[in-house]
Amino acid sequence: MHLHRLRLPLLTLGAALALAAPSPAAAPRDVLFIAVDDLNDWTGHLKGHPQARTPNIDRLVARGVTFTNAHCAAPACNPSRAALMSGLRPWQTGIYTNGDPAAPVLKDVTTINRYFLANGYNTLGGGKIYHGFPSEGRNDSWTQWVGLFPTGGKNVHNLNGLDRDHFDWGPLTISSAEMGDSKLTDWAIDQLHTAPADQPLFLAVGYVKPHLPWYVPQEYFDRFPLDEIQLPKVKPDDLSDIPAAGVAMAKPEGDHAAVVAAGQWKNAVQAYLATISFLDDQVGRLLDAVEASPRGREMIVFWWTDHGWHLGEKEHWRKFALWEDATHTSFGITVPGVSKIGGRCEASVDYTSIYPTLCEAAGLPVPSHVTGPSLMPLLKDPDATWEHPAVCTHGRGNHAAIDGRYRYIRYSDGSEELYDHQSDPNEWTNLAGEVGVSEIKQRLSSVMPAADTEVPSTSGEKKAKEKGSNKTPQTGSGQGKGKNKGKGQGKNAKKTQAN
Numbered sequence: 473m474h475l476h477r478l479r480l481p482l483l484t485l486g487a488a489l490a491l492a493a494p495s496p497a498a499a500p501r502d503v504l505f506i507a508v509d510d511l512n513d514w515t516g517h518l519k520g521h522p523q524a525r526t527p528n529i530d531r532l533v534a535r536g537v538t539f540t541n542a543h544c545a546a547p548a549c550n551p552s553r554a555a556l557m558s559g560l561r562p563w564q565t566g567i568y569t570n571g572d573p574a575a576p577v578l579k580d581v582t583t584i585n586r587y588f589l590a591n592g593y594n595t596l597g598g599g600k601i602y603h604g605f606p607s608e609g610r611n612d613s614w615t616q617w618v619g620l621f622p623t624g625g626k627n628v629h630n631l632n633g634l635d636r637d638h639f640d641w642g643p644l645t646i647s648s649a650e651m652g653d654s655k656l657t658d659w660a661i662d663q664l665h666t667a668p669a670d671q672p673l674f675l676a677v678g679y680v681k682p683h684l685p686w687y688v689p690q691e692y693f694d695r696f697p698l699d700e701i702q703l704p705k706v707k708p709d710d711l712s713d714i715p716a717a718g719v720a721m722a723k724p725e726g727d728h729a730a731v732v733a734a735g736q737w738k739n740a741v742q743a744y745l746a747t748i749s750f751l752d753d754q755v756g757r758l759l760d761a762v763e764a765s766p767r768g769r770e771m772i773v774f775w776w777t778d779h780g781w782h783l784g785e786k787e788h789w790r791k792f793a794l795w796e797d798a799t800h801t802s803f804g805i806t807v808p809g810v811s812k813i814g815g816r817c818e819a820s821v822d823y824t825s826i827y828p829t830l831c832e833a834a835g836l837p838v839p840s841h842v843t844g845p846s847l848m849p850l851l852k853d854p855d856a857t858w859e860h861p862a863v864c865t866h867g868r869g870n871h872a873a874i875d876g877r878y879r880y881i882r883y884s885d886g887s888e889e890l891y892d893h894q895s896d897p898n899e900w901t902n903l904a905g906e907v908g909v910s911e912i913k914q915r916l917s918s919v920m921p922a923a924d925t926e927v928p929s930t931s932g933e934k935k936a937k938e939k940g941s942n943k944t945p946q947t948g949s950g951q952g953k954g955k956n957k958g959k960g961q962g963k964n965a966k967k968t969q970a971n
């Protein structure tokens with residue numbers, strides 16, 4: 473993609489270096505940057521499911537401020553992470569979906585890890601931060617990128633009998649220590665202890681659970697007996713007031729029909745809770761190490777999950793939609809000495825605020841291409857005034873805007889949904905056609921881009937190239953070639969691309 477096609481000026485790495493004047497007075501602060509794949513609000517601190525048990529995640533976010541109304545910039549791995557790490561929205565980069573290549577754009581953008589690297593940080597990354605190897609495993613963007621850690625044991629598949637690829641769940645016979653995320657935790661703890669003390673540390677730890685398949689050791693399933701499992705609250709005819717564009721995202725005839733027909737709904741809820749519980753154990757081990765070390769206790773900690781997840785609400789499964797269950801995330805920030813301990817912030821925030829907040833917390837200037845509002849005022853006072861609706865985009869032209877009370881969805885064909893969380897927290901009643909809501913819709917649509925300002929998708933550009941258009945992107949050389957292959961990278965790239 474030509475950079476001039478982006479709607480905001482980008483900052484090249486060279487410019488970032490020039491801009492990165494030495495920060496005054498205080499030494500740069502260490503950062504622990506924890507990403508989680510596919511965890512929705514089924515945590516103790518967000519109460520998205522009454523049986524979710526996450527004492528360690530709750531303990532982690534309670535060290536600082538938890539954002540209870542936080543949303544991804546896009547409800548899928550690739551575009552959510554690309555937006556978060558670049559500070560640029562899907563409509564500025566063309567990275568709208570998992571099918572839109574990120575590397576051709578990101579290679580020319582000062583991403584968070586590049587910026588911290590350019591500012592003298594020891595940037596160490598493991599697990600999953602971006603979506604797929606071509607987007608993240610580059611020698612010029614991390615001090616060291618170690619990639620995914622493979623899970624041991626025999627390969628298993630179709631444990632639930634649905635035969636729907638990685639849409640699968642069931643217990644493993646291996647120990648917890650053989651799980652990839654357990655090895656990732658070991659690696660992260662080791663870095664906390666061994667990273668050079670005289671260089672600021674940016675440690676990025678990307679957990680891949682609770683992403684599908686929900687395979688974890690039996691002990692985690694045993695924590696949630698099947699006969700006690702509660703299904704999510706669902707309204708049977710919920711899709712009846714939703715426009716065709718929304719029903720197309722729900723795809724009720726797909727996963728949901730298959731799960732119900734096979735009698736697997738409770739099993740799925742059990743498996744997701746079990747996988748979250750496994751993740752929580754790993755977070756607990758990491759947090760114990762952080763709190764046991766003088767360096768760890770002073771670290772800035774960012775915790776984020778890349779989007780939400782439906783388990784049958786609106787007859788929908790997975791992410792890939794613009795409703796609360798797909799966009800709502802678990803998100804917390806601790807800046808020791810700054811953030812309010814145990815703070816809960818109800819302001820509507822989205823992930824384009826992560827980049828600027830991280831810079832300010834670490835004492836670095838915010839790059840000029842990063843325009844999301846900083847959350848620093850909310851870290852100090854979680855009740856401070858906040859007038860920025862969160863925005864989430866799923867595919868070009870489809871957006872949700874969320875404020876402290878409403879969710880307004882507008883699809884590319886102009887059809888709409890509006891929900892009032894004060895009276896309808898489950899988003900069962902679409903108010904978009906009611907009398908007297910035009911002011912609300914107008915206010916929330918004002919933060920959405922006009923259709924003609926949204927850049928084409930990166931995959932769309934590729935199609936244009938195939939057709940011989942002169943609008944072909946310049947993809948440069950070398951991206952995605954795997955120069956920096958670490959542990960299991962080739963395999964990992966394939967795996968995550970399917971997510």
Ligand SMILES: [Ca+2]
Nearest residue numbers: 509510549778
């Ligand atoms: Ca994800």
Ligand SMILES: [Ca+2]
Nearest residue numbers: 710713900901
């Ligand atoms: Ca409905």
